[in-house]
Amino acid sequence: MSTAPGRPGASSAAEGVPGNRLRCRLPLPAGFRAADVLAFHRRDPQQIAERIQDAGPEPGLDKAFVWAGRAACVTIRFEAAALGNGITEPSQVRAECVIDGASGAADGYGDAVQADFERLARHMLGLAQPVEAFERAHAAHPLLGPLIRRNAGLRVPQAATPFEAISWAILGQQISLSAAVALRRRLIQAVGRRHSSGLLCYPDATSLLQVDAAALRAAGCSQAKADALLGLARAVADGRLPLDEWLRTLPVDDIRAGLLAIRGIGPWTINYALLRGFGSLDGSLHGDVAVRRGLQRLLGRAEPVGEAETRQWLEAFAPWRALVAAHLWTVKAEG
Incomplete structure (x- = not known):
């Protein structure tokens, strides 16, 4: 699965740790619309399977689902970068997954699952979607073009699975x-x-x-x-x-x-x-x-x-x- 281009000099960083916890950091493309991701997972106001965090400097979400037969919860936090004049936008995401009942390599939770988790995080954020090519192709359309400019960088947030x-x-x-x-x-x-x-x-x-x-x-x-x-x-x-x-x-x-x-x-x-x-x-x-x-x-x-x-x-x-x-x-x- 390919990924969208990140910011200059940015690269994904795996932070897998022993036991039942997986971690990674992923660069985000300029103008990434974190609010769209949060809105998608905010559908249920009772938040029984997803929990949205709006307050604080790092908004994000917690999302629970059954992954590879085990209860898992993915935590995503958006980290902002300063653009000048007091303006910030998400520059990278910090993701973590806690898998209940797993005890690390003994349960098969090694490098392969770490890579799977990075793919999962990219997938949920829509980072593989080549939206830049779409925007270039149709920016001049008389009706759709203005809508594309208003929604620059729009991606479709994904279900976990x-x-x-x-x-x-x-x-x-x-x-x-x-x-x-x-x-x-x-x-x-x-x-x-x-x-x-x-x-x-x-x-x-x-x-x-x-x-x-x-x-x-x-x-x-x-x-x-x-x-x-x-x-x-x-x-x-x-x-x-x-x-x-x-x-x-x-x-x-x-x-x-x-x-x-x-x-x-x-x-x-x-x-x-x-x-x-x-x-x-x-x-x-x-x-x-x-x-x-x-x-x-x-x-x-x-x-x-x-x-x-x-x-x-x-x-x-x-x-x-x-x-x-x-x-x-x-x-x-x-x-």
Whole structure:
């Protein structure tokens, strides 16, 4: 997985330590939008699986999830650099992961896992996304260009794992964001294990398979969503969906075909999961209501913009259609 260019003279620094704790520092590109990362993980106001720290000189977040079968909590803190005239911006990130129950090399938590952790941190921050190339390519567009300039450096923050992104997309099908957040919270409470930090972990496929459809229904899922979640978890557990391998190699066609074979997963869910779970920036999110509303406002229309027109409009921006959709989400926020 490649990384975005950092500041001159900056380089990543591994700080792995014995036992169950991994550490690293990563350089950030100029103008990195730390607030976008915090906003993405602030979706649930009850903060049962994520905890946001806004106060103090180093804002950041704590995020708990099941990683490699163990309860893990990643801590990210943004360190600022002075730009002059009292202005600062994030220049590097300090990341740490505490893995409950691990005791270092004896449990396989050596150099390989340290490297995996650095990749995980880069992934969560969207540092592999080549947004600079997109901005250069479309800066002169009469409608999108001004939006790109207002959102310079916009990246798409990632879920910690592809499984989280796909299952979150399933939970969010055909309901409002607030309803989806509440449903996600109830799923975590029903299935998630507690990390030593006090946060509940977002479950992995194996954890989800510890419950049945009735338990998911009791947590608020429809029968269709319960079936889709369990179908996804079974396909991951039996190797039909090698999500970790796909994250490294990004075979988009294989990902689409594999996910489409799961009952209850359709094109919108796949494109959203590709964006939030794999960092793929070309899925067409024309079915997303917020994207269509953003396009309506960008075009200055009084009437809604339909899916077909949105799909056609986004097509001109391949291979960046999902990144354009992310910019259109900000039009909704500004509207």
